[in-house]
Amino acid sequence: MDSNTVRIILLIIHYLFFIYAFSVVVSYILLAIISAIESFHYMKKNSFVNYNEILSSNISPSISIIAPAYNESLNIVENVRSLLSNHYVNYDVIVVNDGSKDDSLEKLIEAYDLVKIDYLINPQIKTQPLRNGIFKSTNPAFEKLIVIDKENGGKADALNFGLNISNNQYVVCIDVDCLLLEDSLQKMIKPFLEVTDSKVIASGGVIRIANSCTIKEGKLLDVNLPKKFIEISQILEYLRSFLLGRMAWSRLNGLLVISGAFGMFEKKSAIAVGGYDTSTVGEDMEIIVRMRRHMEEQKVNYKVAYIPDPLCWTEAPDNYKILISQRNRWTRGTIEVLKKHRKIGFNPKYNLLGMLSYPYWFFYERLAPIIEVVGIIYFIILITLKNVRWDYAFAFFILAYLFSVFFTIVAILSEELTYHQYKKKKTGFKLIVATFLEPFILHPAILYAAIKGNIDYYFNKKLKWGEMKRKGLSN
Amino acid sequence: MIDFQHLLTYLEQLPLLVKVVWILIGFLIIFIILLIFYLKYLRGYLRKKETISKKLFTEYEANLINFLYSQTEEEINEEQQIIVDKMKTCITNKFKRKIFISVMSKLKNDISGEMADSINNLYIKTNLINHSITKLKSNKWYVITAGIKELNLFEITNVFEQVKKHENHPKQEVRNEVQLYFVSLFHFKGLDFLNTLKSPISEWNQIQLLEILQKFDDQEISDITPWLKSSNESVVLFSLKLAKIYNQFQIIDTLLELLNHQSKIIRLKTIEVLNYFQVNEAKKILKNNFKNSSEDEQIAFFQMLENTVEITDEEFIVHNTKHVNFQVRVLALKILKRLNNKKLLDLKNKATNDEDKLIFNYLENN
Structure with missing residues (x-):
């Protein structure tokens, strides 16, 4: 190859990277604009809603909260108490103890006066069998509680068991350590009940980070900003993701994921597609993609709704080891889901799902870390070849950094204009400082986790869920 | 000090793309x-x-x-x-x-x-009332909604005609608020909007309307038969809820007609209401329609049979103890246990699949 050919190849590579980066930036700007429109619409629309009638109504639809638990002995009693304190009338709580090796079941039995009951299970979805059985409380105060003790089968299997057990019309699938606000169920059920021109198959809620918040007896008393930068950085990341990204996708009816920590489904639709997939670690994304795919194939006019209100609070990793393990799992989940449903991608038969949602996830979620690493390697090669115009590279680097800062500040602004959760003085300053540091504090760890997730997916197939040590939310 | 001249010269010689950057x-x-x-x-x-x-x-x-x-006692005193x-x-x-x-x-x-x-x-x-009335003339749907909400809250009934203008507003939120205004202030009379309603009433608003209605002392409801015959499906569904809550036994004939309605959800909800009223006449129609009914309707019918079963239903029930749907099977066996326990034991002895054995064991213990 003569030097001219090499130069042309290098130029093509440069332009490919440039086009990719440019399209990312444009897509983010578009999502931010759409999100602003949707936020305005949502806030206006819901400022008139009176939730009290739905709350107290006996004809309001029935809901089951399904909370899988594995070795959650430390906080399980209090977490269940929080789930039982919801203000909605017509609901029950199904705790699925998924073969825990600790004393979770014993603690629940003691705290809630549980006794074993005879329960006929409709085995609509195949799951691992029962271990010690199904329990209900003898205390009328806890009549809404059902505890299942089954053989270990993973989170998806536990959720499927809950789907089999539930006698209600809707199910909320949550992580047992999540703290739900008292008005969360009526807000989540609203999209299902207010549509008249289509069918809502699922609604997803926002996940907020509860680290350092004041929580007592399962109730969120005060919202505080955590001290560690890794935690604050995740708050910024969640704000970007939930207030800008998902809000916009909700407007487009292109949501491809509902957080496994808090999502509501029409039970019949979830069962019709066979429930959660137990063979993936991205079961929360997979079920939504499968349900959407099913609806597209059935040619049903449907919607996946999204509720931006801060209703569900959870503990985020406070150290790099756990954070990397969590993000590794998310990456593997994304790869598995996109691979499993590759038929959808770029397929006009699946409308927006096939032509926009899937390609977006494929290019900007699935490929993003790989392209970034390839870019870094390519840059290193150019340095080695002494083929870098440092002043140009510096300009592009500064631009990318400033855009990331700009986008995060827009997310903070969106939070302030809508929910204004971090009210205390000086938290604004801390958030801004974290905004400038986040690309150096959080992003490298996330990139590393994503690459490790890719490697583990292809070369370490046995790896399933990572470890997530809980400290507990109560203080 | 920064050498601006040097900086400008540098920027000028940059390629266009880097300049843009x-x-x-x-x-x-x-x-x-x-x-x-x-x-x-x-x-x-x-x-x-x-x-x-x-x-x-x-x-x-x-x-x-x-x-x-x-x-x-004065209308308004000095203080x-x-x-x-x-x-x-x-x-x-x-x-x-x-x-x-x-x-x-x-x-x-x-x-x-x-x-x-x-x-x-x-x-x-x-004069807050004037602010609210002005809002009704706005072009923005959320301003109109706020106006109607205020007029409703402070029980201003003499703006009925102005509010009524918005009953078929293209925005659902406005329509919802109009309906709440009608029912909150004019009680059952307020439901007259159902006669002319073109758009659907959301399930959310139906629940709200019913909850409001139940708060009133006067629970005298007008004839709901025309609404049950409405071409607006949501009006029919809403009326079915009214029929159940307000024990409208006199409309049973209309309910029986609805069992052949083209909408699956209306048929299903009708069965639920007929079950509530324990209407035996419905059984014959439902048995005839059974094969062509949806699974939800079939389950609802068996739930109805739980309350209305007679010895003449035995053959139909036994036939459905092998139904493909688990819930129908359980209900059929449960009813059979009450009707003819000996027959249930016979079926138990003949049971081969594990799922059925589980059902029989459960029924034996419960």
Whole structure:
């Protein structure tokens, strides 16, 4: 190859990277604009809603909260108490103890006066069998509680068991350590009940980070900003993701994921597609993609709704080891889901799902870390070849950094204009400082986790869920 | 010192793309600085607004309580007039008006009787009513909705015609509020909008309307038969709920006709109502339709049979103990246990699959 050919190849590579980066930036700007429109619409629309009638109504639809638990002995009693304190009338709580090796079941039995009951299970979805059985409380105060003790089968299997057990019309699938606000169920059920021109198959809620918040007896008393930068950085990341990204996708009816920590489904639709997939670690994304795919194939006019209100609070990793393990799992989940449903991608038969949602996830979620690493390697090669115009590279680097800062500040602004959760003085300053540091504090760890997730997916197939040590939310 | 001349010469010789990059950097720096300052201002403003809101809320609440407790036999006394005048001045400011209305709403929800009437009176005396009526003429749907909501809350019935104009508004939120206004203020008479309603009533609004209706002392409902025959499916579904809540036994013939309605959901809900009324005549129709019914309807029918079963139903029940649907099978066996336990034991002995054995064991113990 003569030097001219090499130069042309290098130029093509440069332009490919440039086009990719440019399209990312444009897509983010578009999502931010759409999100602003949707936020305005949502806030206006819901400022008139009176939730009290739905709350107290006996004809309001029935809901089951399904909370899988594995070795959650430390906080399980209090977490269940929080789930039982919801203000909605017509609901029950199904705790699925998924073969825990600790004393979770014993603690629940003691705290809630549980006794074993005879329960006929409709085995609509195949799951691992029962271990010690199904329990209900003898205390009328806890009549809404059902505890299942089954053989270990993973989170998806536990959720499927809950789907089999539930006698209600809707199910909320949550992580047992999540703290739900008292008005969360009526807000989540609203999209299902207010549509008249289509069918809502699922609604997803926002996940907020509860680290350092004041929580007592399962109730969120005060919202505080955590001290560690890794935690604050995740708050910024969640704000970007939930207030800008998902809000916009909700407007487009292109949501491809509902957080496994808090999502509501029409039970019949979830069962019709066979429930959660137990063979993936991205079961929360997979079920939504499968349900959407099913609806597209059935040619049903449907919607996946999204509720931006801060209703569900959870503990985020406070150290790099756990954070990397969590993000590794998310990456593997994304790869598995996109691979499993590759038929959808770029397929006009699946409308927006096939032509926009899937390609977006494929290019900007699935490929993003790989392209970034390839870019870094390519840059290193150019340095080695002494083929870098440092002043140009510096300009592009500064631009990318400033855009990331700009986008995060827009997310903070969106939070302030809508929910204004971090009210205390000086938290604004801390958030801004974290905004400038986040690309150096959080992003490298996330990139590393994503690459490790890719490697583990292809070369370490046995790896399933990572470890997530809980400290507990109560203080 | 920065050598600007040198910098400009450098920028001028850059390729176009890099020039654009530097221009964007410049813009982003300006935007970021502006946004940070705006954010600082906004956070301060929101904090201040919250403090002022709380203060004004407490102040207005105290004034309102004073107004309510100084009520005499006169329509409005001197002390009250002072409060009215004070409030009139306050509400010229949009922010203060919003707080004042929220205080009134809160109190309105907490009290009833004469005191509630006094608040309604205050709403008129302070001219807030005119603000609400003006909102009805707005082009913005959320302004109209807010206006109707206020008129509803303070029980202003004489603007019925102005509100009615919006009953078929293209925005669902406006229509919802109109329907709530009708029912809250005109009770069962307010349901007349069902006669002409073109758009669907959401399930959410149906629940709200029913909850409001149940709060009234007067529970005399008009004839719902025309609504059960409506071409608007949501009106039929809403009427079915009314039929159940208000025990409308006299419309059973219409309900039986609805068993052949083209909408699956209407047929299903009709079975549920007929089950509630325990109408035996429905069984014959449902048995005839059974094969072509959806699974949900079949389950609903068996739930009905749980309450209305007779010995003549045995053959039909036994036939369905092998139904493909688990719930239908369980219900059939459960009913059979009550009807003919010996037959159930026979079937138990012949059972081969594990799922059926589980059902038989469960039925034996429960």
